[in-house]
Ligand SMILES: Nc1ncnc2c1ncn2[C@@H]1O[C@H](COP(=O)(O)OP(=O)(O)O)[C@@H](O)[C@H]1O
């Protein structure tokens with residue numbers, strides 16, 4: 001387990017009218033919840049107070065991240081890694097969640113605390129069933145279980161977190177916040193795949209999109225830079241997983257991940273877009289099983305497949321040293337990003353802000369520079385000094401499009417949406 005110590009809260013945004021839940025009717029309740037501050041990165045500047053104490057649990061396929069938030073600050077946070085991996089002391093997600101509970105209790109912040117208002121859970125796939133954050137009941141658990149075929153790695157881990165937390169605190173309201181929810185506003189032109197309609201409908205084959213809490217949070221912050229919630233924003237969430245989204249006036253209109261988190265941008269270990277016939281070819285001619293192809297595309301592709309490193313820091317060092325494999329990987333990564341920026345410019349018609357976020361987006365000046373190179377005719381230009389310095393605004397003066405670096409905060413967004421559901425429920 002790592003990163004236990006509480007530290008000051010990061011950046012945040014001002015009050016503004018945003019539908020963070022993805023509900024097309026706009027969820028004004030979310031505006032009841034504190035969300036003020038500024039975009040001054042790393043300053044520890046004041047952030048709007050959350051009106052309660054929330055434990056946020058983010059159970060990934062092989063890790064459990066947690067954060068306890070209260071008022072303006074973070075009381076505790078950490079990660080349990082290598083969950084369920086061979087040789088790991090943590091055999092599964094239930095054990096990991098119990099370790100989190102023990103750790104919080106040892107710090108005097110146990111789940112039995114009467115000060116705890118709620119627990120918020122990241123749930124990756126809500127399908128078309130859940131398009132807004134939802135108070136967890138037995139029926140909701142059943143609904144998340146029913147979606148396991150669409151997210152076989154993620155939803156069972158999320159359910160384990162829900163099960164343990166409900167067992168430890170059956171009296172406490174718990175809320176599921178779905179990665180897919182923010183993308184529920186994407187119109188059919190962008191969400192439908194051009195395959196047989198009956199097959200698609202029967203099996204739920206369509207674009208759902210992921211990283212929704214990050215896209216919601218960052219697009220809202222980005223809109224503040226452009227003067228208001230009506231802004232058109234392209235968000236580039238570049239972490240281990242990576243996705244782009246096009247957001248107009250707080251509503252997502254397109255995103256690069258699809259039915260699963262494999263589509264779209266080049267990622268650390270995932271291929272992103274490729275000709276679907278490659279899968280058929282690998283099976284028929286390459287003699288690979290479906291499980292082998294799944295592992296190839298999800299775990300041994302992307303930057304790792306292209307150059308043998310999935311950590312962007314290592315790739316960057318190799319590029320600087322003139323390594324040709326790393327150079328190819330970096331150029332494929334940035335070329336794909338540039339294509340999506342161009343595509344989403346066309347989807348939105350006009351763009352006010354392009355926002356980089358996630359571990360790569362927030363830290364890699366090289367990726368930001370190369371991804372947006374040559375787009376001057378669209379009014380997109382990065383100032384090299386501001387970019388290298390890591391300013392919040394890195395666009396060159398005079399460009400029509402602001403380019404920004406905005407640290408994401410999925411845990412804060414989950415806490416905010418959790419409290420919004422509780423306040424809505426309490427109001428009846
Ligand atoms: N200074 C840096 N320069 C380039 N890449 C970085 C830097 N710091 C972190 N990264 C990259 O960020 C990625 C992880 O991003 P993160 O958003 O933390 O991932 P996750 O999707 O697991 O939440 C890794 O590829 C890592 O190499």
Ligand SMILES: CC(=O)OP(=O)(O)O
Pocket residue numbers: 060124179210211239240241242261
């Ligand atoms: C859904 C998804 O891709 O999440 P992550 O980036 O955490 O793997």
Ligand SMILES: [Mg+2]
Pocket residue numbers: 239240
């Ligand atoms: Mg992440």
